Amino acid sequence: MSEKKSSSGYSAPILYKAFAIIEEISNAQSQLGISDIARKLNISKSTVHGVIQALIDLEVIRQDNYTKKFRLGPTLIHLGNKALAGVDLRMTVRPFMEELCEEFKETIFLGTFDEQRITIIEKVDSPADLKITAPVGTNIPLFSGATGKVFLAGLEDPVLKNILAARSIPQYTSNSITDPYQLLKEIDKARKLGYATDFEEYIQGVNGVCVPIPDMPGRNLAALWMVGFTQTFNADKMKKAITSLKKAVGNIQESLRN
Incomplete structure:
Protein backbone atom coordinates (compact mmCIF):
# COMPACT_ATOMS: atom_id res chain seq x y z
CA MET A 1 0.00 0.00 0.00
CA GLY A 73 -18.09 -2.93 15.03
CA PRO A 74 -20.91 -0.87 16.54
CA THR A 75 -19.01 2.44 16.65
CA LEU A 76 -18.47 2.68 12.90
CA ILE A 77 -21.85 1.21 12.01
CA HIS A 78 -23.62 3.58 14.41
CA LEU A 79 -21.86 6.59 12.85
CA GLY A 80 -22.75 5.33 9.39
CA ASN A 81 -26.36 4.86 10.38
CA LYS A 82 -26.45 8.44 11.69
CA ALA A 83 -25.20 9.69 8.34
CA LEU A 84 -27.75 7.61 6.45
CA ALA A 85 -30.53 8.65 8.79
CA GLY A 86 -29.89 12.32 8.17
CA VAL A 87 -29.45 12.44 4.43
CA ASP A 88 -30.24 10.40 1.33
CA LEU A 89 -31.93 7.29 2.68
CA ARG A 90 -34.81 8.98 4.48
CA MET A 91 -35.36 11.48 1.68
CA THR A 92 -35.38 8.71 -0.92
CA VAL A 93 -37.60 6.28 0.97
CA ARG A 94 -40.17 8.68 2.46
CA PRO A 95 -42.31 9.09 -0.71
CA PHE A 96 -42.58 5.31 -1.10
CA MET A 97 -43.58 4.98 2.55
CA GLU A 98 -46.32 7.56 2.04
CA GLU A 99 -47.63 5.64 -0.98
CA LEU A 100 -47.69 2.39 1.02
CA CYS A 101 -49.49 4.07 3.90
CA GLU A 102 -52.04 5.55 1.50
CA GLU A 103 -52.63 2.13 -0.07
CA PHE A 104 -52.90 0.05 3.12
CA LYS A 105 -53.82 2.59 5.83
CA GLU A 106 -51.24 0.97 8.15
CA THR A 107 -48.09 2.38 9.78
CA ILE A 108 -44.82 2.05 7.85
CA PHE A 109 -41.36 2.13 9.46
CA LEU A 110 -37.84 2.45 8.05
CA GLY A 111 -34.98 1.22 10.21
CA THR A 112 -31.28 0.38 10.34
CA PHE A 113 -29.26 -2.17 12.30
CA ASP A 114 -25.74 -2.15 13.81
CA GLU A 115 -25.61 -5.69 15.28
CA GLN A 116 -26.58 -4.28 18.69
CA ARG A 117 -29.84 -2.51 18.03
CA ILE A 118 -32.49 -1.80 15.43
CA THR A 119 -33.22 1.92 15.13
CA ILE A 120 -36.29 3.51 13.57
CA ILE A 121 -35.06 6.35 11.33
CA GLU A 122 -38.35 7.25 9.58
CA LYS A 123 -42.07 6.48 9.91
CA VAL A 124 -45.39 7.27 8.31
CA ASP A 125 -48.31 6.73 10.66
CA SER A 126 -51.59 5.12 9.76
CA PRO A 127 -54.37 7.71 9.33
CA ALA A 128 -56.59 5.68 11.68
CA ASP A 129 -57.44 7.13 15.10
CA LEU A 130 -56.21 3.93 16.75
CA LYS A 131 -52.83 2.93 15.31
CA ILE A 132 -49.39 1.51 16.00
CA THR A 133 -46.68 4.17 16.22
CA ALA A 134 -43.24 4.90 17.67
CA PRO A 135 -41.00 7.99 17.52
CA VAL A 136 -38.11 8.27 15.07
CA GLY A 137 -34.96 7.32 16.98
CA THR A 138 -36.64 4.52 18.91
CA ASN A 139 -34.45 1.44 19.39
CA ILE A 140 -36.30 -1.85 19.19
CA PRO A 141 -35.04 -5.26 20.30
CA LEU A 142 -33.04 -7.53 18.02
CA PHE A 143 -35.60 -10.32 18.41
CA SER A 144 -38.56 -8.17 17.41
CA GLY A 145 -40.66 -10.36 15.16
CA ALA A 146 -40.47 -9.84 11.40
CA THR A 147 -38.01 -6.93 11.62
CA GLY A 148 -35.53 -8.86 13.73
CA LYS A 149 -35.71 -11.87 11.40
CA VAL A 150 -34.89 -9.72 8.37
CA PHE A 151 -31.85 -8.05 9.94
CA LEU A 152 -30.58 -11.33 11.40
CA ALA A 153 -30.96 -12.89 7.95
CA GLY A 154 -28.43 -10.35 6.66
CA LEU A 155 -25.67 -11.64 8.96
CA GLU A 156 -23.11 -14.30 8.12
CA ASP A 157 -23.85 -17.68 9.73
CA PRO A 158 -20.97 -17.65 12.27
CA VAL A 159 -22.00 -14.18 13.49
CA LEU A 160 -25.66 -15.18 13.64
CA LYS A 161 -24.93 -18.37 15.59
CA ASN A 162 -22.75 -16.47 18.06
CA ILE A 163 -25.56 -13.97 18.68
CA LEU A 164 -28.07 -16.76 19.27
CA ALA A 165 -25.64 -18.60 21.56
CA ALA A 166 -24.82 -15.49 23.59
CA ARG A 167 -28.32 -14.14 24.13
CA SER A 168 -31.53 -15.54 25.49
CA ILE A 169 -34.54 -14.95 23.24
CA PRO A 170 -37.27 -13.09 25.14
CA GLN A 171 -40.88 -14.25 25.12
CA TYR A 172 -42.84 -11.08 24.43
CA THR A 173 -46.13 -12.87 23.70
CA SER A 174 -47.47 -16.42 23.64
CA ASN A 175 -46.57 -16.49 19.91
CA SER A 176 -42.92 -15.43 20.36
CA ILE A 177 -40.35 -17.84 18.92
CA THR A 178 -37.91 -18.52 21.76
CA ASP A 179 -36.29 -21.72 20.50
CA PRO A 180 -33.02 -20.88 18.63
CA TYR A 181 -33.46 -23.78 16.19
CA GLN A 182 -36.96 -22.62 15.23
CA LEU A 183 -35.78 -19.03 14.91
CA LEU A 184 -32.93 -20.14 12.62
CA LYS A 185 -35.52 -21.83 10.40
CA GLU A 186 -37.49 -18.58 10.25
CA ILE A 187 -34.34 -16.60 9.45
CA ASP A 188 -33.41 -19.03 6.67
CA LYS A 189 -36.94 -18.67 5.31
CA ALA A 190 -36.54 -14.87 5.32
CA ARG A 191 -33.30 -15.20 3.34
CA LYS A 192 -34.94 -17.39 0.72
CA LEU A 193 -38.18 -15.42 0.38
CA GLY A 194 -36.76 -11.91 0.75
CA TYR A 195 -39.20 -10.95 3.52
CA ALA A 196 -40.39 -11.98 6.98
CA THR A 197 -43.73 -12.00 8.75
CA ASP A 198 -44.88 -12.23 12.33
CA PHE A 199 -48.29 -12.93 13.76
CA GLU A 200 -48.40 -11.37 17.24
CA GLU A 201 -44.81 -12.51 17.95
CA TYR A 202 -43.58 -9.17 19.31
CA ILE A 203 -46.73 -7.31 20.41
CA GLN A 204 -49.99 -9.02 21.31
CA GLY A 205 -52.70 -8.10 18.82
CA VAL A 206 -50.24 -6.75 16.23
CA ASN A 207 -49.03 -8.37 13.00
CA GLY A 208 -46.05 -7.27 10.91
CA VAL A 209 -44.28 -7.79 7.59
CA CYS A 210 -40.74 -6.67 6.81
CA VAL A 211 -38.64 -6.46 3.63
CA PRO A 212 -34.88 -5.72 3.55
CA ILE A 213 -33.28 -2.94 1.53
CA PRO A 214 -29.98 -4.57 0.52
CA ASP A 215 -26.89 -2.61 -0.50
CA MET A 216 -25.05 -5.70 -1.79
CA PRO A 217 -25.67 -9.47 -1.82
CA GLY A 218 -25.98 -10.72 1.75
CA ARG A 219 -25.90 -7.28 3.37
CA ASN A 220 -28.87 -5.16 4.36
CA LEU A 221 -28.58 -1.38 4.29
CA ALA A 222 -31.94 -0.96 6.02
CA ALA A 223 -35.42 -2.47 6.17
CA LEU A 224 -38.97 -1.35 5.52
CA TRP A 225 -41.80 -2.81 7.57
CA MET A 226 -45.53 -2.46 8.00
CA VAL A 227 -47.48 -3.15 11.18
CA GLY A 228 -51.15 -3.20 12.06
CA PHE A 229 -53.72 -4.63 14.42
CA THR A 230 -54.78 -8.21 13.77
CA GLN A 231 -58.36 -7.10 13.08
CA THR A 232 -57.34 -5.00 10.07
CA PHE A 233 -53.91 -6.39 9.14
CA ASN A 234 -54.87 -10.00 8.54
CA ALA A 235 -53.13 -12.72 6.50
CA ASP A 236 -54.73 -11.70 3.19
CA LYS A 237 -53.82 -8.04 3.61
CA MET A 238 -50.30 -8.99 4.71
CA LYS A 239 -49.83 -11.04 1.55
CA LYS A 240 -50.75 -8.02 -0.58
CA ALA A 241 -48.50 -5.81 1.55
CA ILE A 242 -45.50 -8.07 0.90
CA THR A 243 -45.95 -7.62 -2.85
CA SER A 244 -46.20 -3.84 -2.52
CA LEU A 245 -43.27 -3.61 -0.08
CA LYS A 246 -41.01 -5.63 -2.38
CA LYS A 247 -42.00 -3.48 -5.34
CA ALA A 248 -41.28 -0.34 -3.30
CA VAL A 249 -37.85 -1.67 -2.29
CA GLY A 250 -37.01 -2.33 -5.94
CA ASN A 251 -37.92 1.27 -6.77
CA ILE A 252 -35.95 2.53 -3.75
CA GLN A 253 -32.85 0.65 -4.89
CA GLU A 254 -33.19 2.15 -8.36
CA SER A 255 -33.54 5.64 -6.88
CA LEU A 256 -30.48 5.14 -4.65
CA ARG A 257 -28.40 4.01 -7.61
CA ASN A 258 -29.38 7.15 -9.50
Whole structure:
Protein backbone atom coordinates (compact mmCIF):
# COMPACT_ATOMS: atom_id res chain seq x y z
CA MET A 1 0.00 0.00 0.00
CA SER A 2 1.36 3.43 -0.94
CA GLU A 3 1.60 6.26 1.58
CA LYS A 4 -0.56 9.35 1.14
CA LYS A 5 -0.32 12.95 2.25
CA SER A 6 -3.05 15.34 3.25
CA SER A 7 -3.70 18.55 1.34
CA SER A 8 -1.49 20.34 3.90
CA GLY A 9 1.43 18.04 3.08
CA TYR A 10 1.34 16.36 6.51
CA SER A 11 1.69 12.57 6.40
CA ALA A 12 -0.07 10.31 8.94
CA PRO A 13 0.74 6.81 7.67
CA ILE A 14 -0.79 4.89 10.58
CA LEU A 15 -4.09 6.72 10.10
CA TYR A 16 -4.15 5.84 6.41
CA LYS A 17 -3.37 2.22 7.28
CA ALA A 18 -6.23 2.15 9.79
CA PHE A 19 -8.70 3.46 7.22
CA ALA A 20 -7.37 1.03 4.61
CA ILE A 21 -7.97 -1.86 7.02
CA ILE A 22 -11.48 -0.62 7.84
CA GLU A 23 -12.28 -0.28 4.13
CA GLU A 24 -10.93 -3.76 3.37
CA ILE A 25 -13.07 -5.32 6.11
CA SER A 26 -16.10 -3.32 4.98
CA ASN A 27 -15.78 -4.37 1.33
CA ALA A 28 -15.03 -8.05 1.97
CA GLN A 29 -17.72 -10.56 1.01
CA SER A 30 -16.69 -12.70 4.02
CA GLN A 31 -14.78 -12.04 7.23
CA LEU A 32 -11.01 -11.47 7.01
CA GLY A 33 -8.18 -12.48 9.33
CA ILE A 34 -4.89 -10.69 9.99
CA SER A 35 -3.05 -12.69 7.31
CA ASP A 36 -5.77 -11.89 4.74
CA ILE A 37 -5.59 -8.17 5.46
CA ALA A 38 -1.78 -8.07 5.47
CA ARG A 39 -1.65 -9.85 2.12
CA LYS A 40 -4.31 -7.70 0.47
CA LEU A 41 -2.78 -4.41 1.64
CA ASN A 42 0.86 -5.51 1.38
CA ILE A 43 1.72 -4.45 4.92
CA SER A 44 3.27 -6.49 7.73
CA LYS A 45 1.22 -8.72 10.03
CA SER A 46 2.67 -6.95 13.07
CA THR A 47 1.45 -3.58 11.77
CA VAL A 48 -1.99 -4.99 10.99
CA HIS A 49 -2.15 -6.57 14.45
CA GLY A 50 -1.26 -3.31 16.20
CA VAL A 51 -3.76 -1.23 14.24
CA ILE A 52 -6.50 -3.81 14.68
CA GLN A 53 -6.01 -3.91 18.47
CA ALA A 54 -6.56 -0.14 18.59
CA LEU A 55 -9.64 -0.42 16.36
CA ILE A 56 -11.03 -3.19 18.58
CA ASP A 57 -10.49 -1.03 21.70
CA LEU A 58 -12.50 1.73 19.99
CA GLU A 59 -15.17 -0.82 18.91
CA VAL A 60 -14.62 0.26 15.31
CA ILE A 61 -14.15 -3.41 14.44
CA ARG A 62 -14.86 -6.64 16.29
CA GLN A 63 -13.22 -10.04 16.32
CA ASP A 64 -15.54 -13.00 15.94
CA ASN A 65 -15.00 -15.39 18.87
CA TYR A 66 -15.68 -18.39 16.66
CA THR A 67 -13.73 -17.61 13.47
CA LYS A 68 -11.17 -15.20 15.03
CA LYS A 69 -11.75 -12.98 12.00
CA PHE A 70 -12.97 -9.40 11.87
CA ARG A 71 -16.10 -7.43 11.03
CA LEU A 72 -17.26 -3.85 11.46
CA GLY A 73 -18.09 -2.93 15.03
CA PRO A 74 -20.91 -0.87 16.54
CA THR A 75 -19.01 2.44 16.65
CA LEU A 76 -18.47 2.68 12.90
CA ILE A 77 -21.85 1.21 12.01
CA HIS A 78 -23.62 3.58 14.41
CA LEU A 79 -21.86 6.59 12.85
CA GLY A 80 -22.75 5.33 9.39
CA ASN A 81 -26.36 4.86 10.38
CA LYS A 82 -26.45 8.44 11.69
CA ALA A 83 -25.20 9.69 8.34
CA LEU A 84 -27.75 7.61 6.45
CA ALA A 85 -30.53 8.65 8.79
CA GLY A 86 -29.89 12.32 8.17
CA VAL A 87 -29.45 12.44 4.43
CA ASP A 88 -30.24 10.40 1.33
CA LEU A 89 -31.93 7.29 2.68
CA ARG A 90 -34.81 8.98 4.48
CA MET A 91 -35.36 11.48 1.68
CA THR A 92 -35.38 8.71 -0.92
CA VAL A 93 -37.60 6.28 0.97
CA ARG A 94 -40.17 8.68 2.46
CA PRO A 95 -42.31 9.09 -0.71
CA PHE A 96 -42.58 5.31 -1.10
CA MET A 97 -43.58 4.98 2.55
CA GLU A 98 -46.32 7.56 2.04
CA GLU A 99 -47.63 5.64 -0.98
CA LEU A 100 -47.69 2.39 1.02
CA CYS A 101 -49.49 4.07 3.90
CA GLU A 102 -52.04 5.55 1.50
CA GLU A 103 -52.63 2.13 -0.07
CA PHE A 104 -52.90 0.05 3.12
CA LYS A 105 -53.82 2.59 5.83
CA GLU A 106 -51.24 0.97 8.15
CA THR A 107 -48.09 2.38 9.78
CA ILE A 108 -44.82 2.05 7.85
CA PHE A 109 -41.36 2.13 9.46
CA LEU A 110 -37.84 2.45 8.05
CA GLY A 111 -34.98 1.22 10.21
CA THR A 112 -31.28 0.38 10.34
CA PHE A 113 -29.26 -2.17 12.30
CA ASP A 114 -25.74 -2.15 13.81
CA GLU A 115 -25.61 -5.69 15.28
CA GLN A 116 -26.58 -4.28 18.69
CA ARG A 117 -29.84 -2.51 18.03
CA ILE A 118 -32.49 -1.80 15.43
CA THR A 119 -33.22 1.92 15.13
CA ILE A 120 -36.29 3.51 13.57
CA ILE A 121 -35.06 6.35 11.33
CA GLU A 122 -38.35 7.25 9.58
CA LYS A 123 -42.07 6.48 9.91
CA VAL A 124 -45.39 7.27 8.31
CA ASP A 125 -48.31 6.73 10.66
CA SER A 126 -51.59 5.12 9.76
CA PRO A 127 -54.37 7.71 9.33
CA ALA A 128 -56.59 5.68 11.68
CA ASP A 129 -57.44 7.13 15.10
CA LEU A 130 -56.21 3.93 16.75
CA LYS A 131 -52.83 2.93 15.31
CA ILE A 132 -49.39 1.51 16.00
CA THR A 133 -46.68 4.17 16.22
CA ALA A 134 -43.24 4.90 17.67
CA PRO A 135 -41.00 7.99 17.52
CA VAL A 136 -38.11 8.27 15.07
CA GLY A 137 -34.96 7.32 16.98
CA THR A 138 -36.64 4.52 18.91
CA ASN A 139 -34.45 1.44 19.39
CA ILE A 140 -36.30 -1.85 19.19
CA PRO A 141 -35.04 -5.26 20.30
CA LEU A 142 -33.04 -7.53 18.02
CA PHE A 143 -35.60 -10.32 18.41
CA SER A 144 -38.56 -8.17 17.41
CA GLY A 145 -40.66 -10.36 15.16
CA ALA A 146 -40.47 -9.84 11.40
CA THR A 147 -38.01 -6.93 11.62
CA GLY A 148 -35.53 -8.86 13.73
CA LYS A 149 -35.71 -11.87 11.40
CA VAL A 150 -34.89 -9.72 8.37
CA PHE A 151 -31.85 -8.05 9.94
CA LEU A 152 -30.58 -11.33 11.40
CA ALA A 153 -30.96 -12.89 7.95
CA GLY A 154 -28.43 -10.35 6.66
CA LEU A 155 -25.67 -11.64 8.96
CA GLU A 156 -23.11 -14.30 8.12
CA ASP A 157 -23.85 -17.68 9.73
CA PRO A 158 -20.97 -17.65 12.27
CA VAL A 159 -22.00 -14.18 13.49
CA LEU A 160 -25.66 -15.18 13.64
CA LYS A 161 -24.93 -18.37 15.59
CA ASN A 162 -22.75 -16.47 18.06
CA ILE A 163 -25.56 -13.97 18.68
CA LEU A 164 -28.07 -16.76 19.27
CA ALA A 165 -25.64 -18.60 21.56
CA ALA A 166 -24.82 -15.49 23.59
CA ARG A 167 -28.32 -14.14 24.13
CA SER A 168 -31.53 -15.54 25.49
CA ILE A 169 -34.54 -14.95 23.24
CA PRO A 170 -37.27 -13.09 25.14
CA GLN A 171 -40.88 -14.25 25.12
CA TYR A 172 -42.84 -11.08 24.43
CA THR A 173 -46.13 -12.87 23.70
CA SER A 174 -47.47 -16.42 23.64
CA ASN A 175 -46.57 -16.49 19.91
CA SER A 176 -42.92 -15.43 20.36
CA ILE A 177 -40.35 -17.84 18.92
CA THR A 178 -37.91 -18.52 21.76
CA ASP A 179 -36.29 -21.72 20.50
CA PRO A 180 -33.02 -20.88 18.63
CA TYR A 181 -33.46 -23.78 16.19
CA GLN A 182 -36.96 -22.62 15.23
CA LEU A 183 -35.78 -19.03 14.91
CA LEU A 184 -32.93 -20.14 12.62
CA LYS A 185 -35.52 -21.83 10.40
CA GLU A 186 -37.49 -18.58 10.25
CA ILE A 187 -34.34 -16.60 9.45
CA ASP A 188 -33.41 -19.03 6.67
CA LYS A 189 -36.94 -18.67 5.31
CA ALA A 190 -36.54 -14.87 5.32
CA ARG A 191 -33.30 -15.20 3.34
CA LYS A 192 -34.94 -17.39 0.72
CA LEU A 193 -38.18 -15.42 0.38
CA GLY A 194 -36.76 -11.91 0.75
CA TYR A 195 -39.20 -10.95 3.52
CA ALA A 196 -40.39 -11.98 6.98
CA THR A 197 -43.73 -12.00 8.75
CA ASP A 198 -44.88 -12.23 12.33
CA PHE A 199 -48.29 -12.93 13.76
CA GLU A 200 -48.40 -11.37 17.24
CA GLU A 201 -44.81 -12.51 17.95
CA TYR A 202 -43.58 -9.17 19.31
CA ILE A 203 -46.73 -7.31 20.41
CA GLN A 204 -49.99 -9.02 21.31
CA GLY A 205 -52.70 -8.10 18.82
CA VAL A 206 -50.24 -6.75 16.23
CA ASN A 207 -49.03 -8.37 13.00
CA GLY A 208 -46.05 -7.27 10.91
CA VAL A 209 -44.28 -7.79 7.59
CA CYS A 210 -40.74 -6.67 6.81
CA VAL A 211 -38.64 -6.46 3.63
CA PRO A 212 -34.88 -5.72 3.55
CA ILE A 213 -33.28 -2.94 1.53
CA PRO A 214 -29.98 -4.57 0.52
CA ASP A 215 -26.89 -2.61 -0.50
CA MET A 216 -25.05 -5.70 -1.79
CA PRO A 217 -25.67 -9.47 -1.82
CA GLY A 218 -25.98 -10.72 1.75
CA ARG A 219 -25.90 -7.28 3.37
CA ASN A 220 -28.87 -5.16 4.36
CA LEU A 221 -28.58 -1.38 4.29
CA ALA A 222 -31.94 -0.96 6.02
CA ALA A 223 -35.42 -2.47 6.17
CA LEU A 224 -38.97 -1.35 5.52
CA TRP A 225 -41.80 -2.81 7.57
CA MET A 226 -45.53 -2.46 8.00
CA VAL A 227 -47.48 -3.15 11.18
CA GLY A 228 -51.15 -3.20 12.06
CA PHE A 229 -53.72 -4.63 14.42
CA THR A 230 -54.78 -8.21 13.77
CA GLN A 231 -58.36 -7.10 13.08
CA THR A 232 -57.34 -5.00 10.07
CA PHE A 233 -53.91 -6.39 9.14
CA ASN A 234 -54.87 -10.00 8.54
CA ALA A 235 -53.13 -12.72 6.50
CA ASP A 236 -54.73 -11.70 3.19
CA LYS A 237 -53.82 -8.04 3.61
CA MET A 238 -50.30 -8.99 4.71
CA LYS A 239 -49.83 -11.04 1.55
CA LYS A 240 -50.75 -8.02 -0.58
CA ALA A 241 -48.50 -5.81 1.55
CA ILE A 242 -45.50 -8.07 0.90
CA THR A 243 -45.95 -7.62 -2.85
CA SER A 244 -46.20 -3.84 -2.52
CA LEU A 245 -43.27 -3.61 -0.08
CA LYS A 246 -41.01 -5.63 -2.38
CA LYS A 247 -42.00 -3.48 -5.34
CA ALA A 248 -41.28 -0.34 -3.30
CA VAL A 249 -37.85 -1.67 -2.29
CA GLY A 250 -37.01 -2.33 -5.94
CA ASN A 251 -37.92 1.27 -6.77
CA ILE A 252 -35.95 2.53 -3.75
CA GLN A 253 -32.85 0.65 -4.89
CA GLU A 254 -33.19 2.15 -8.36
CA SER A 255 -33.54 5.64 -6.88
CA LEU A 256 -30.48 5.14 -4.65
CA ARG A 257 -28.40 4.01 -7.61
CA ASN A 258 -29.38 7.15 -9.50
